[in-house]
Amino acid sequence: MPTFSSSGVVLLGDVFHCFPPDIGQGVNSALEDVFILNQALTQNNDIISDALPLFEYLRSPDIKPLICLAQTAYSWQYNQGFLGKRLWSINFFIRLLLSRILPFIFAPPAFILIQNHQLSYREIWGIAQRTTIFIFVLGIVLILGTLALFLDNF
Numbered sequence: 001m002p003t004f005s006s007s008g009v010v011l012l013g014d015v016f017h018c019f020p021p022d023i024g025q026g027v028n029s030a031l032e033d034v035f036i037l038n039q040a041l042t043q044n045n046d047i048i049s050d051a052l053p054l055f056e057y058l059r060s061p062d063i064k065p066l067i068c069l070a071q072t073a074y075s076w077q078y079n080q081g082f083l084g085k086r087l088w089s090i091n092f093f094i095r096l097l098l099s100r101i102l103p104f105i106f107a108p109p110a111f112i113l114i115q116n117h118q119l120s121y122r123e124i125w126g127i128a129q130r131t132t133i134f135i136f137v138l139g140i141v142l143i144l145g146t147l148a149l150f151l152d153n154f
């Protein structure tokens with residue numbers, strides 16, 4: 001009879017990370033789960049109770065970023081709010097424009113980064129977060145510069 005230490009439950013796909021289909025990653029991320037589970041099983045001679053901790057270790061770091069991306073990368077697809085949709089669009093086009101002008105500082109919007117299959121969800125979320133910080137810094141510099149000019153003229 002199996003004991004708790006020799007058995008386990010594995011969650012894959014939507015049951016592990018269910019979100020609206022806005023970013024079109026439901027199937028991709030489910031297939032990645034399967035791929036990584038297969039890796040974990042291969043490394044543990046197909047003993048599932050040994051493979052599951054490795055699966056969790058390998059997969060968990062990508063899941064929170066994936067959920068964050070699902071919430072922000074294209075979250076207004078279904079007309080969920082007038083103001084939010086406009087803010088999202090402004091944010092999207094600012095990032096797109098800045099990434100074209102200064103690509104070595106600003107990354108394109110996360111929705112575009114997601115199309116690059118060579119980047120993990122963790123990497124995409126990290127890049128998007130870094131660009132957010134740079135945009136804040138740029139905003140503060142612009143505000144302070146405008147204030148300085150204004151005070152100088154005054």
Ligand SMILES: Cc1cc2nc3c(=O)[nH]c(=O)nc-3n(C[C@H](O)[C@H](O)[C@H](O)COP(=O)(O)OP(=O)(O)OC[C@H]3O[C@@H](n4cnc5c(N)ncnc54)[C@H](O)[C@@H]3O)c2cc1C
Nearest residue numbers: 012013014015016020021022023024025026027028029030
């Ligand atoms: C409208 C919509 C559009 C989408 N568009 C995209 C897209 O463009 N790109 C993309 O990547 N993803 C998209 N997705 C998400 C994608 O469909 C899911 O993320 C993906 O199918 C998840 O796969 P899964 O195997 O985890 O679950 P599912 O595909 O839901 O498979 C679960 C299966 O389990 C079966 N089942 C449930 N309960 C039981 C039971 N008690 N006993 C036996 N069987 C059971 C169900 O019938 C189902 O066949 C979309 C989803 C929706 C709803």
